[in-house]
Amino acid sequence: MNYSFDFGVIWDNIGVLLAGAWLTLKISLLAIAFGLIIGIIGAAFRTSGNRILDWIALAYVEVIRNTPYLIQLLFIFFGLPNLGLKLSAEQAAILSLAVNFGAYSTEIVRAGVQSIAKGQVEAGLAIGFKKLDVFRYIVLPPALANVYPALIGQVILAVLFTSVVSQIAAEDLTFAGDYLNSRTFRSFEIYFTIALIYLGIVWLIKLMSFFIERQFFEFAKYRR
Amino acid sequence: MDEFTVSRIFINLLIATKWTIILSIIAFIGGGIVGFLVALMRISSIKWVRGISWAYVEFFQGTPLLLQLFLAFFGLSVAFGINLSPLQAATLALTGFTSAFLADIWRGSIAALPIGQWEAGSAIGFGYFKQLQLIILPQAVKLSVAPTVGFLVQVIKGTSLASIIGFTELSRAATQINNVTLQSLLIFSLAGIIYFLLCYPLSTWSQHLERKLSYKA
DSSP states (O other), rough: OOOOOOOOHHHHHHHHHHHHHHHHHHHHHHHHHHHHHHHHHHHHTSHHHHHHHHHHHHHHHHHHHTTOOOHHIIIIIIGGGGGTTOOOOHHHHHHHHHHHHHHHHHHHHHHHTTTSSSHOOOOOOOOTTHHHHHHIIHHHHHHHHHHHHHHHHHHHHHHHHHHGGGGGOOOHHHHHHHHHHHHHHHHHHHHHHHHHHHHHHHHHHHHHHHHHHHHHSSHHHHHO | OOOOHHHHHHHHHHHHHHHHHHHHHHHHHHHHHHHHHHHHHTTSHHHHHHHHHHHHHHHHHHHHHHHHHIIIIIIHHHHHOOOOOOHHHHHHOOOOHHHHHHHHHHHHHHHOHHHHHHHHHHTTTTTHHIIIIIIIEEEEEEEEHHHHHHHHHHHHHHHHHGGGGGSSSHHHHHHHHHHHHHHHHHHHHHHHHHHHHHHHHHHHHHHHHHHHHHHHH
């Protein structure tokens, strides 16, 4: 066996890879932003004390958490058009990932909300806040601060999940790899490099999360 | 040509489900064995052993499972002449993926025990492996059962990606039937229901174990 590694193929096609990485970041960011909104609403439902809202949110969480992301993606991209809702590959990728991230973050944020002492809510109501304002201004910020590490872990998993969207021909980083692989047959070099780029993105998120925590959740440190 | 009725589709999916289950079991056993060794390496007192196991876990947790599958299936064959069947490549990649996460769970369970447990073992004259076997592991296993069962759900869901390198399990069967019938909504719903029926009992069991443990503590 005398295969000689040639990572030159990476440099020759760096533009393709960067374009793919850009879409991966775009899909991740949008899906995580939408998914976090879903997660906060879901957590509000779960802790609302209203049995119907609680049940709806719980059913959503269980369905998403107990089925593979690939099936969710295929369902949205190929299945929804049967109902007349046609999405582009990119839209389907963002929607499916947001729905997926939303379910996991619902449970994470719920845990955070339930970690807040009841007296905080009662104090808020006592000084005349409406229920929703109590949730928004008193419960949510420390709740997010408490579960921030778990949320970041889920963000990382979501970014790694985006690789699956290459299967509906959304032109993300993994899709760029498939494209280059089919043209150059340098499978090992290409997929190994792309795996390392994902690893780099993951490390970047871990690094950024440290600064975000200092920026937004510094208050939580002194509370306890 | 066969007519694809709902029951026919469902039966075909169920047949393919057998391979989802088999692959999950293989990945869990392989990942369990390797994961146990990696967990021991992670708590080793030798620096380079810890370093290697750290890099191993970081690679498999920090890169997409899909890329790991591609590397095992396409990469090894092109670069090293190791031609793996889709099942073999899926076994290799899923073992790596599963072992990295299980190693982390188990290392955490061991690290959660007070250091005094080790010291007590050494005080009564146990060597390292005696301490591990008789004192540490029995307690760590109790702590780790719930998250381990919970992770089994991730393994089952992870096997769906083996469909992409051509291994015929539930997801690939669904995709193939979809290509013929184009009844996408129905087919992917059915596939989702089957996955749900596999995963939901495990999720519930894991949560139940977790509650039981926190009552005791």
